[in-house]
Amino acid sequence: MTRHFAALRTATFLFLLAVQTVWAQSTPMDYTAWEQVASRAETAIESRDASTEALEALRSDVSSYRDRLLGLQNAGDPRLSTLQSQLEALGPAPEDGSEPEEISQRRQELQRQITQLQAPLLRAEEAYSRADGLINAIDEIIRSRETERLLQRDSGPLDPRLWGPAVTSLFVPFNEIASEVKDNWSNEVRRKALLDQLPVILLLFGMSVLLVFRAPKLIDRLGSWLRAKTRRGTGVWSTLLSLLRLLLPTGGLLLFVLAFNMSGLLGTRGTQIIFVLPLMLFVVLVARWLAAETFSSDDDINTIALSQQRRTEARYYVNSLSWLLALNTFFAYLIEIGELANETQVVLGFVIHLLCGLILFRLGQILRHTGPQTEPGAMGGADEVAQLSFPSRLARLTGQGAMLVGVVGPLLSAIGYFNIAEALIFPTILTLGLFALLLMLQRLIRDLYHLFTGSPLDESQSLLPVASGSILTLVAMPVLALIWGARMADLTELWSRFQAGFSFGDTRISPTDFLTFAFVFVIGYILTRLLQGGLRGSVLPKTRLDKGGQTAIVSGTGYLGIFLSVIVAITAAGIDLTALAFVAGALSVGIGFGLQNIVQNFVSGIILLIERPISEGDWIEVNGQHGTVRDISVRSTRIETFDRTEVIVPNADLVSNSVTNYTRGNTLGRLVVDVGVAYGSDTRKVEDILYKIARNHEMVLMNPEPFVHFKGFGADALDFDVRMILRDVTKILVVRTEINHQITEAFKAEGIEIPFAQRDIWLRNPESLQGARPATAPSNDPEEPTS
Structure with a gap:
C-alpha cells in the first residue's frame, strides 16, 4: 500500500493511540525496561x-515510555503540597541558630519527606528529557533519509x-498467475475441493x-420514493443514497474476490494481487x-459555480484521474511485493505522470473559470473576485496549483x-478529492439543517456555515498532512506536545487543566444565565421594583456569576496564578x-x-x-432619539455631566405656550380665553x-404665556x-389680532443712490453710423 492512502488509517490510528495512552498511564513505570529501550x-x-x-x-x-513519564510528572503526589504547606507554616529558620530543638527536628523531618516524595x-523528569531527545534524533535521521x-x-x-x-516485466506477474491457475486446475485434489464448495462460490x-x-438501480428507485414521500430533506437522502451507490458495488467486488479465492485456483502470488x-x-x-x-448537473446542489459544459468536462477528467490513480496504486503494490522491475516503475510511472499532468492542467483551467462569469472573454478583475464565494475563490486557487x-x-x-514527481502529482490529486469531500460535507450540514428545522439555511445571516467549515477544516488538517508525506509519528509528536502543555514559571499548564477550566466555566456560565432568566421572568416581575431596578439586579447577577465562574474554574483546574502576579503588577500601570x-x-x-x-x-x-433610554450596559448606554437614530453615550458622560431626566419617577411635566396679541386688545378677555383653553x-x-x-409689553405685541402641567410629558408636542x-381659533372668533413684526425703511438723500449715467461703449459694427 502506498503512503498516499495512509490518510485512510488516521481514525484507526488515533483510536489506538488513545487506548495506548490510557493503558500506559495505568501501567507502573519499569525503569529497567526503559533503560534497555x-x-x-x-x-x-x-x-x-x-x-x-x-x-x-x-x-x-x-514515545510510549515518554507518554508514561509525562503522566507521572502530571500526576505528582498529593502529599507533597501538604508537606510544603506544613514547612511554610514553620516559617524561615533563624539565622543565628536559636531555633528550639523540637522545631528544628520537625523542620528536618518535613524536608526529608519532601525530598523523598520529589x-x-x-x-521521571530526567527520563522524559532523555526520551524527548532520542525521539528528536530519530526524527532527524528519518527526515534526512526521506529527503535523500x-x-x-x-x-x-x-x-x-x-x-x-519494462513491457516484458509488466506481463510477468499475470503470466505467473495464469500458470498458477492452470496448475491448480490440473490438481485433482484442488478440483474436488472446488466442486465441494461450488454452491457457496456460486452464491x-x-x-x-x-x-x-x-x-444501483434499486438505489435510484429508493431515492425516487423518498423524494416523493418527503417534502424536505431530499438533499440528505441524495447524499446518503449516493454513498450507498459507492459502498455496495465495492462490497460486491469484494464478495467476488472472496469467491474466487475460495475456489482454490489462485496461488500465493494471485492471492496477493487479487485483493x-x-x-x-x-x-x-x-x-x-x-x-x-x-x-x-443539478444547479440546486451544485457547489462550485460553473457552466453545464464545464461541469460535464470536469466530471470526465476526474473519472480519468481516478483510473490513473487506481492503476498507480496497483503498480505500486506490485513493486512493493517485488513483482515488477525498476525499469517498469520508471517507464510506466512516467506515462501515468504525463497523463495525470495533462488532465490536472486542463482541470485547473476549468477551476480557474469558477464564478458567475464563466464564458471566455468575460471581463473580470478585483470586483469579480470580491463577489465570489469562499469555495469559488478556493477553487480558483486550487486550479492554479x-x-x-x-x-x-x-x-x-x-x-x-x-x-x-510522485510526491507532487498524486498528493495534488488527493488534495483535490479532499477539497471536494469538504464541500460535500458542508452541503450535507446545510441539508441536515433544512431537514430538522424545515427552513433553508441563510448563509448570509447564520454562523453555522462558518463554524462547520472551520471544524471540517480543522479535522481535515491531519489528513492533508498525511497526504503530503507527513508521518504518523509527526502527528503523534504534535499530540504529545499538546499533552505536555507548557510551563509558566514553576507551573506546568496541561491540556487537562484547560479542559477542566473550560468545563467548569461553561457550567458556571450556564447556571448564571439560568439564574438571570429565572429572576427576569419569574421573581422580579412579582416585586415592586421598577424596570430599571430589575435590570440592575439581573445585570449585577450576570457579572457576579461570570466572575465567580472564572475564579472557581481556575481553582478547579489547579492553575497557580502566583507566577502571574509579577507580570500583572508590571502590566497594571500600562x-x-x-x-x-x-x-x-x-x-x-x-x-x-x-x-x-x-x-x-x-x-x-x-x-x-x-431620546429614550433603551439599554444600559457596563460601558455605555444606548439612547434612541426621536429621529429613530441610536446614540451610544459613554457612561462617564452620564455620571460626570448634567443630565435632564424628563420622566424620572413619573411622566408629569410642564408645558409653556407663548402668545402675543396686538396693542389695543382687551387683556382681561385674552386672559379668560387662555384660561378656558388650558382648563378644558x-x-x-x-x-x-x-x-x-x-409677561409685559413687547416691541410689537402684548406678550402672554400659558403655563400648565401635563399628565404625560411625552405628549408635549x-x-x-x-x-x-x-x-388661533378662539382669537379669530373674538376678533383678537395676533400681530406680526412690521418695519418702515426711510432713506436719507435717495438721490445719491442714482449716480451718474454711464457712457455708451463704442460699437465694433462697421455698418452702424457714427455721430
Missing part, C-alpha cells in the same frame, strides 16, 4: 545503520533501452453480481462520487526525478493608563446600575441629545391649576400643537 535507541542513532522501519518501531517504543518526580530518497535521480524514462524490459458470485449491477482489486474499484467509485457531488503541478510533475519525471477611559466607563456603568439615576424607558437629555384640555392637570402670565390651534 533507551540504550538500543542510542546505539541505533550512533550507528545510523538501522532501517527506517526499525527506527520507526524504536521511536514508537520510546525523588520519583525528578527521576526524494532527491534521488533514476534513469530517464525517455531512454528507449528501458522500454522493452457469492450471484450476490456480487447483484450488488455491482443491480443495486487489491476492490481497493482500485473503491478509488474509482469514490472519485466518481465526489465528481458527481461537486460538479453536479493544479496547473502548476500538471506542468512541473511530468517534467521532473522525464528527467529522472521520479520520487519528486493597562491603567491605556484603558483608563474603559475603566472609567465601566465604573460609571456600575454606578448607574446601582444608583439608577436613569432607567430604561426614561426620556433624557444629555450633551444636547434628546384633557391632558392638563387642575392641581396645580394652569396659570396665564401677562401633541398638546402644544392642539393648544396653538385652539388659541
Whole structure:
C-alpha cells in the first residue's frame, strides 16, 4: 500500500493511540525496561545503520515510555503540597541558630519527606528529557533519509533501452498467475475441493453480481420514493443514497474476490494481487462520487459555480484521474511485493505522470473559470473576485496549483526525478478529492439543517456555515498532512506536545487543566444565565421594583456569576496564578493608563446600575441629545432619539455631566405656550380665553391649576404665556400643537389680532443712490453710423 492512502488509517490510528495512552498511564513505570529501550535507541542513532522501519518501531517504543513519564510528572503526589504547606507554616529558620530543638527536628523531618516524595518526580523528569531527545534524533535521521530518497535521480524514462524490459516485466506477474491457475486446475485434489464448495462460490458470485449491477438501480428507485414521500430533506437522502451507490458495488467486488479465492485456483502470488482489486474499484467509485457531488448537473446542489459544459468536462477528467490513480496504486503494490522491475516503475510511472499532468492542467483551467462569469472573454478583475464565494475563490486557487503541478510533475519525471514527481502529482490529486469531500460535507450540514428545522439555511445571516467549515477544516488538517508525506509519528509528536502543555514559571499548564477550566466555566456560565432568566421572568416581575431596578439586579447577577465562574474554574483546574502576579503588577500601570477611559466607563456603568439615576424607558437629555433610554450596559448606554437614530453615550458622560431626566419617577411635566396679541386688545378677555383653553384640555392637570402670565409689553405685541402641567410629558408636542390651534381659533372668533413684526425703511438723500449715467461703449459694427 502506498503512503498516499495512509490518510485512510488516521481514525484507526488515533483510536489506538488513545487506548495506548490510557493503558500506559495505568501501567507502573519499569525503569529497567526503559533503560534497555533507551540504550538500543542510542546505539541505533550512533550507528545510523538501522532501517527506517526499525527506527520507526524504536521511536514508537520510546514515545510510549515518554507518554508514561509525562503522566507521572502530571500526576505528582498529593502529599507533597501538604508537606510544603506544613514547612511554610514553620516559617524561615533563624539565622543565628536559636531555633528550639523540637522545631528544628520537625523542620528536618518535613524536608526529608519532601525530598523523598520529589525523588520519583525528578527521576521521571530526567527520563522524559532523555526520551524527548532520542525521539528528536530519530526524527532527524528519518527526515534526512526521506529527503535523500526524494532527491534521488533514476534513469530517464525517455531512454528507449528501458522500454522493452519494462513491457516484458509488466506481463510477468499475470503470466505467473495464469500458470498458477492452470496448475491448480490440473490438481485433482484442488478440483474436488472446488466442486465441494461450488454452491457457496456460486452464491457469492450471484450476490456480487447483484450488488455491482443491480443495486444501483434499486438505489435510484429508493431515492425516487423518498423524494416523493418527503417534502424536505431530499438533499440528505441524495447524499446518503449516493454513498450507498459507492459502498455496495465495492462490497460486491469484494464478495467476488472472496469467491474466487475460495475456489482454490489462485496461488500465493494471485492471492496477493487479487485483493487489491476492490481497493482500485473503491478509488474509482469514490472519485466518481465526489465528481458527481461537486460538479453536479443539478444547479440546486451544485457547489462550485460553473457552466453545464464545464461541469460535464470536469466530471470526465476526474473519472480519468481516478483510473490513473487506481492503476498507480496497483503498480505500486506490485513493486512493493517485488513483482515488477525498476525499469517498469520508471517507464510506466512516467506515462501515468504525463497523463495525470495533462488532465490536472486542463482541470485547473476549468477551476480557474469558477464564478458567475464563466464564458471566455468575460471581463473580470478585483470586483469579480470580491463577489465570489469562499469555495469559488478556493477553487480558483486550487486550479492554479493544479496547473502548476500538471506542468512541473511530468517534467521532473522525464528527467529522472521520479520520487519528486510522485510526491507532487498524486498528493495534488488527493488534495483535490479532499477539497471536494469538504464541500460535500458542508452541503450535507446545510441539508441536515433544512431537514430538522424545515427552513433553508441563510448563509448570509447564520454562523453555522462558518463554524462547520472551520471544524471540517480543522479535522481535515491531519489528513492533508498525511497526504503530503507527513508521518504518523509527526502527528503523534504534535499530540504529545499538546499533552505536555507548557510551563509558566514553576507551573506546568496541561491540556487537562484547560479542559477542566473550560468545563467548569461553561457550567458556571450556564447556571448564571439560568439564574438571570429565572429572576427576569419569574421573581422580579412579582416585586415592586421598577424596570430599571430589575435590570440592575439581573445585570449585577450576570457579572457576579461570570466572575465567580472564572475564579472557581481556575481553582478547579489547579492553575497557580502566583507566577502571574509579577507580570500583572508590571502590566497594571500600562493597562491603567491605556484603558483608563474603559475603566472609567465601566465604573460609571456600575454606578448607574446601582444608583439608577436613569432607567430604561426614561426620556433624557444629555450633551444636547434628546431620546429614550433603551439599554444600559457596563460601558455605555444606548439612547434612541426621536429621529429613530441610536446614540451610544459613554457612561462617564452620564455620571460626570448634567443630565435632564424628563420622566424620572413619573411622566408629569410642564408645558409653556407663548402668545402675543396686538396693542389695543382687551387683556382681561385674552386672559379668560387662555384660561378656558388650558382648563378644558384633557391632558392638563387642575392641581396645580394652569396659570396665564401677562409677561409685559413687547416691541410689537402684548406678550402672554400659558403655563400648565401635563399628565404625560411625552405628549408635549401633541398638546402644544392642539393648544396653538385652539388659541388661533378662539382669537379669530373674538376678533383678537395676533400681530406680526412690521418695519418702515426711510432713506436719507435717495438721490445719491442714482449716480451718474454711464457712457455708451463704442460699437465694433462697421455698418452702424457714427455721430
